[in-house]
Every structure is written in C-alpha cells, then in structure tokens.
Amino acid sequence: MxxxxxxxxxxxxxxxxxxxxxxxxxxxxxxxxxxxxxxxxxxxxxxxxxxxxxxxxxxxxxxxxxxxxxxxxxxxxxxxxxxxxxxxxxxxxxxxxxxxxxxxxxxxxTKSVISLLLGIALDRKLIASLDEPVTKYFPEYSDVKSAGWDRITLRHLLKMSSGLQWDENLPWNDKNDEWHLVYDADPLRYVFQKPFVFEPGTFFTYNGGGTDLLGKVIEKALGxxxxxxxxxxxxxxxxxxxxxxxxxxxxxxxxxxxxxxxxxxxxxxxxxxxxxxxxxxxxxxxxxxxxxxxxxxxxxxxxxxxxxxxxxxxxxxxxxxxxxxxxxxxxxxxxxxxxxxxxxxxxxxxxxxxxxxxxxxxxxxxxxxxxxxxxxxxxxxxx
Incomplete structure (x- = not known):
C-alpha cells in the first residue's frame, strides 16, 4: 500500500x-x-x-x-x-x-496580488503594454543602472526572467538580496545597480526586487x-x-x-x-x-x-x-x-x-x- x-x-x-x-x-x-x-x-x-x-x-x-x-x-x-x-x-x-x-x-x-493590480491597470489603459521598458518609469536611476537595463521590460519582471543577478536563498544578511529591500534607504537603487548574468527572458530567477519595481510602476503610472x-x-x-x-x-x-x-x-x-x-x-x-x-x-x-x-x-x-x-x-x-x-x-x-x-x-x-x-x-x- x-x-x-x-x-x-x-x-x-x-x-x-x-x-x-x-x-x-x-x-x-x-x-x-x-x-x-x-x-x-x-x-x-x-x-x-x-x-x-x-x-x-x-x-x-x-x-x-x-x-x-x-x-x-x-x-x-x-x-x-x-x-x-x-x-x-x-x-x-x-x-x-x-x-x-x-x-x-x-x-x-502579495506578489500574485501585484500581478492582478497590474492587469487592472493594463485593462484601464493606465499602462500601455507589458513590453514597455522598465527604465521608462525610473529616469531618476539613469546614472546608476547597470548595463542591460534598457532591454528589460515589465514582462520580464512579471515572469521573473530579467536575467538580473539575484539570490534570496542566502543567509539573512547583506549578502541576501532581499535583505537590501528591507533595510536599504533606497532599495530600488540597489536593484538597478545589480549586474545581469543571463539573457532576458531565458531563465527564471526568483526576485522580489522585480515585484517591488512593478508595484512602483503602478504607482507612477497612476500618480x-x-x-x-x-x-x-x-x-x-x-x-x-x-x-x-x-x-x-x-x-x-x-x-x-x-x-x-x-x-x-x-x-x-x-x-x-x-x-x-x-x-x-x-x-x-x-x-x-x-x-x-x-x-x-x-x-x-x-x-x-x-x-x-x-x-x-x-x-x-x-x-x-x-x-x-x-x-x-x-x-x-x-x-x-x-x-x-x-x-x-x-x-x-x-x-x-x-x-x-x-x-x-x-x-x-x-x-x-x-x-x-x-x-x-x-x-x-x-x-
């Protein structure tokens, strides 16, 4: 049995x-x-x-x-x-x-709820497309973004395939990327400074920083x-x-x-x-x-x-x-x-x-x- x-x-x-x-x-x-x-x-x-x-x-x-x-x-x-x-x-x-x-x-x-909110914003034409570049919404980080960010779209963040170097499985200290979302004075700056290690759209890498960016995109689009x-x-x-x-x-x-x-x-x-x-x-x-x-x-x-x-x-x-x-x-x-x-x-x-x-x-x-x-x-x- x-x-x-x-x-x-x-x-x-x-x-x-x-x-x-x-x-x-x-x-x-x-x-x-x-x-x-x-x-x-x-x-x-x-x-x-x-x-x-x-x-x-x-x-x-x-x-x-x-x-x-x-x-x-x-x-x-x-x-x-x-x-x-x-x-x-x-x-x-x-x-x-x-x-x-x-x-x-x-x-x-919470991440799944952010996805629903993004869908509602798209339904209402408050956001034009998932293929918009993420950097369109964050000109304030143009001086610190790592090479490759101009190719990253909302779609990449949504399915966690940006290719960004990111690891939330490390011990809970400053080597764990999620730790920086919690403690850094400007966590989005930290996200934009991270290097890319994969071609966008090819591999899944769990990344809460990408979801935080999506939430901020919704805020910026709606004001x-x-x-x-x-x-x-x-x-x-x-x-x-x-x-x-x-x-x-x-x-x-x-x-x-x-x-x-x-x-x-x-x-x-x-x-x-x-x-x-x-x-x-x-x-x-x-x-x-x-x-x-x-x-x-x-x-x-x-x-x-x-x-x-x-x-x-x-x-x-x-x-x-x-x-x-x-x-x-x-x-x-x-x-x-x-x-x-x-x-x-x-x-x-x-x-x-x-x-x-x-x-x-x-x-x-x-x-x-x-x-x-x-x-x-x-x-x-x-x-």
Missing part, C-alpha cells in the same frame, strides 16, 4: 465512524456578512467526513498550520483555525490565537499610492474591508511581501482567479489577463527542486490523486502561506502557517491536497 494511503488510513482509523458522524459540522464557516455564501461540504459535492479528519492530521504532523479555508463552487464550505507560533509582520514572535476575523501575513502571496489603488479596484469590490500592506524596516512599501489578509478574504482572491476575473457577477479584471497570468511561462528550476512552473507572479503545479495528475495554480508565501486554485474541481484552498525558517513550510498544504481535500471531491460532481 502506498505510504500516503497508509498515513491517511491511520488518521481516519483514529476517528470512529460514529464520531465522524457527530463531527458533521466541523469546519463550519463563521457567518460574517462579508460577501461569502456559506454551504456545507456535502451540498457542494465534497465528502465532509473526510475533511473532518484534517484537524487530526495536522495535530499528528505538528505542522503549525494556523488556518484552512476551502471554497467549492463559489461558496465557502470549510473553515478551521488553530493556535500556534507565528512571526507576524512588525510584532513579536510567539504563540497566537487565530479565528475567522484574524489578519494573517500573506508574505509573497497615487498602490494601497489606495488596491483598495478602490480590488479589495472594495471583493468586500474586503480589513487588510494591511506593511512597510519594510526602511519605511518603503513592501510590495513583494507585505500584505496581511484574513484567510477567508485571501480565498476571495483565489475565487476571482477561478472565475476568470469576476466576483459574484462583477467584472474586476479581464478574463484575458487571468488566462495570461496563470499560463506556464518558465520552469522554476531554482525553486522547490524544479517541480513547478511560473506564470505572471503565479505558480503552476500538480498533485497526484488516485493515479491522476490534478493541475493547480498558487500564490506562495514564506512560512507556508498557500493560496491554491484548482480549476478542474472548481475549488479554492487557503492555508496559513508559521514555519518561516523551516524547510517543511508548505508541505502541510500538499499533504492536505493529496490526501484529504482533492480525494474529498465526489467524482460525479467534479468538473
């Missing part, structure tokens, strides 16, 4: 059949009048009893997961929260309680702060009233990683992508932009062992379930923040976690997807 099946059987066996029936309401979402229609898993073609085993699995694996939110068919069907260690942006590390109203760091899921734009064109239309976009230690807006949302509000972002740019019948971003954003562009060869592809600030991957691959799209953030969109099954999953310096971060999401959530989809209801 396969190891993941053995593990699942052990968890399910731990819960007697009569007890599973008593847990029918486990994970029942809170009623917050925030725009979500709430339904039971079984009403939306999900095996509720199987989802009820999630909490025990998380306890057994000590995954430090803080929240699990599941949406099926555009309805919120499952929501569970757990106390655990966290390192919230700007607050002391320690043990925190979480519930449906608690904001949580999204970390680099307003990105948080004001985000609130007007994205968050308010989605009914998201509580959110934060934090600053780095240097006081600059953390456009690559500073977003804080309630997990059920983050799931709205996923539902927006799943519905090809619409939220409850309202068009927020064009279907064309969504399609272009989640199309695989490059093999992410230097991240996660090369298992994933990269689109326009979105990850594309797959999970093996019952001998069949199921494709998904994801926003991925440090610590285990995972926003998963599964078009084939009309499904959105948001998981928050607190393993910021742990190599196991994110593993819990893939375990839950493969062994609990995707197997819970009833075949007759699957798309």
């Amino acid at each position: 396969r190891p993941h099946i053995v593990a699942l059987a052990a968890v399910l066996a731990f819960i007697p059949l009569h007890a599973r029936a008593e847990q029918a309401d486990c994970g029942a979402p809170a009623t917050l009048e925030d725009g979500w229609t709430i339904a039971k898993p079984d009403e939306m073609g999900l095996d509720g009893a199987r989802l009820c085993a999630i909490a025990e699995r998380l306890r057994a694996t000590n995954a430090n997961v803080h929240g699990v939110v599941i949406v099926r068919g555009g309805k919120l069907v499952f929501e569970q929260y757990f106390a655990g260690f966290d390192e919230p942006w700007g607050r002391d590390a320690g043990r925190y309680e979480f519930d449906a109203t608690t904001l949580h760091d999204m970390r680099s899921v 307003t702060r990105i948080d004001s734009f985000a609130n007007e064109v994205l968050f308010k239309p989605l009914g998201i009233t509580e959110w934060q976009l934090k600053d780095y230690r240097n006081g600059k807006t953390a456009m690559a990683s500073g977003l804080r949302l309630r997990p059920r509000d983050a799931a709205k972002i996923g539902q927006l992508v799943l519905a090809k740019g619409e939220w409850q019948g309202r068009r927020i971003v064009s279907a064309e932009w969504i399609a272009e954003s989640i199309k695989p562009r490059l093999q992410a060869t230097n991240m996660f062992g090369g298992l994933f592809y990269y689109g326009h600030q979105w990850w594309i991957g797959r999970t093996l379930v019952n001998d069949r691959e199921v494709r998904w799209v994801a926003g991925v953030g440090l610590g285990g923040q995972r926003l998963i969109i599964v078009p084939e099954h009309d499904l959105v999953v948001m998981v928050t976690q607190g393993l910021y310096s742990n190599g196991r971060q994110g593993q819990a999401t893939h375990d839950l997807l493969a062994n609990f959530i995707l197997p819970a989809v009833r075949v007759e209801n699957a798309r």
Whole structure:
C-alpha cells in the first residue's frame, strides 16, 4: 500500500465512524456578512467526513498550520483555525490565537496580488503594454543602472526572467538580496545597480526586487499610492474591508511581501482567479489577463527542486490523486502561506502557517491536497 494511503488510513482509523458522524459540522464557516455564501461540504459535492479528519492530521504532523479555508463552487464550505507560533509582520514572535476575523501575513502571496493590480491597470489603459521598458518609469536611476537595463521590460519582471543577478536563498544578511529591500534607504537603487548574468527572458530567477519595481510602476503610472489603488479596484469590490500592506524596516512599501489578509478574504482572491476575473457577477479584471497570468511561462528550476512552473507572479503545479495528475495554480508565501486554485474541481484552498525558517513550510498544504481535500471531491460532481 502506498505510504500516503497508509498515513491517511491511520488518521481516519483514529476517528470512529460514529464520531465522524457527530463531527458533521466541523469546519463550519463563521457567518460574517462579508460577501461569502456559506454551504456545507456535502451540498457542494465534497465528502465532509473526510475533511473532518484534517484537524487530526495536522495535530499528528505538528505542522503549525494556523488556518484552512476551502471554497467549492463559489461558496465557502470549510473553515478551521488553530493556535500556534507565528512571526507576524512588525510584532513579536510567539504563540497566537487565530479565528475567522484574524489578519494573517500573506508574505509573497502579495506578489500574485501585484500581478492582478497590474492587469487592472493594463485593462484601464493606465499602462500601455507589458513590453514597455522598465527604465521608462525610473529616469531618476539613469546614472546608476547597470548595463542591460534598457532591454528589460515589465514582462520580464512579471515572469521573473530579467536575467538580473539575484539570490534570496542566502543567509539573512547583506549578502541576501532581499535583505537590501528591507533595510536599504533606497532599495530600488540597489536593484538597478545589480549586474545581469543571463539573457532576458531565458531563465527564471526568483526576485522580489522585480515585484517591488512593478508595484512602483503602478504607482507612477497612476500618480497615487498602490494601497489606495488596491483598495478602490480590488479589495472594495471583493468586500474586503480589513487588510494591511506593511512597510519594510526602511519605511518603503513592501510590495513583494507585505500584505496581511484574513484567510477567508485571501480565498476571495483565489475565487476571482477561478472565475476568470469576476466576483459574484462583477467584472474586476479581464478574463484575458487571468488566462495570461496563470499560463506556464518558465520552469522554476531554482525553486522547490524544479517541480513547478511560473506564470505572471503565479505558480503552476500538480498533485497526484488516485493515479491522476490534478493541475493547480498558487500564490506562495514564506512560512507556508498557500493560496491554491484548482480549476478542474472548481475549488479554492487557503492555508496559513508559521514555519518561516523551516524547510517543511508548505508541505502541510500538499499533504492536505493529496490526501484529504482533492480525494474529498465526489467524482460525479467534479468538473
């Protein structure tokens, strides 16, 4: 028997059949009048009893997961929260309680939101084209930019293929390029001074500096702060009233990683992508932009062992379930923040976690997807 099946059987066996029936309401979402229609898993073609085993699995694996939110068919069907260690942006590390109203760091899921905002700006003709040169928006750095910058377009930054020398995997000090985004008085100057080591458009290199540049391009094109734009064109239309976009230690807006949302509000972002740019019948971003954003562009060869592809600030991957691959799209953030969109099954999953310096971060999401959530989809209801 396969190891993941053995593990699942052990968890399910731990819960007697009569007890599973008593847990029918486990994970029942809170009623917050925030725009979500709430339904039971079984009403939306999900095996509720199987989802009820999630909490025990998380306890057994000590995954430090803080929240699990599941949406099926555009309805919120499952929501569970757990106390655990966290390192919230700007607050002391320690043990925190979480519930449906608690904001949580999204970390680099922020990058996927920047992609949506860029798409909205393009839809509104506020930015002409992805093929515009980045330097058009930053004449103030013309005296320091390294050779090669004039060839770099917004498209290169969007799919992280600028060819810039950049490494966020080094120890957290001034050798790690992300460190300079956090601490340098002028982090964009640091980005423009970096040399190029690859031909633009050829290789994926994870680069938060490029996302910060994209966010600044949006601000310059609009003549307003990105948080004001985000609130007007994205968050308010989605009914998201509580959110934060934090600053780095240097006081600059953390456009690559500073977003804080309630997990059920983050799931709205996923539902927006799943519905090809619409939220409850309202068009927020064009279907064309969504399609272009989640199309695989490059093999992410230097991240996660090369298992994933990269689109326009979105990850594309797959999970093996019952001998069949199921494709998904994801926003991925440090610590285990995972926003998963599964078009084939009309499904959105948001998981928050607190393993910021742990190599196991994110593993819990893939375990839950493969062994609990995707197997819970009833075949007759699957798309």
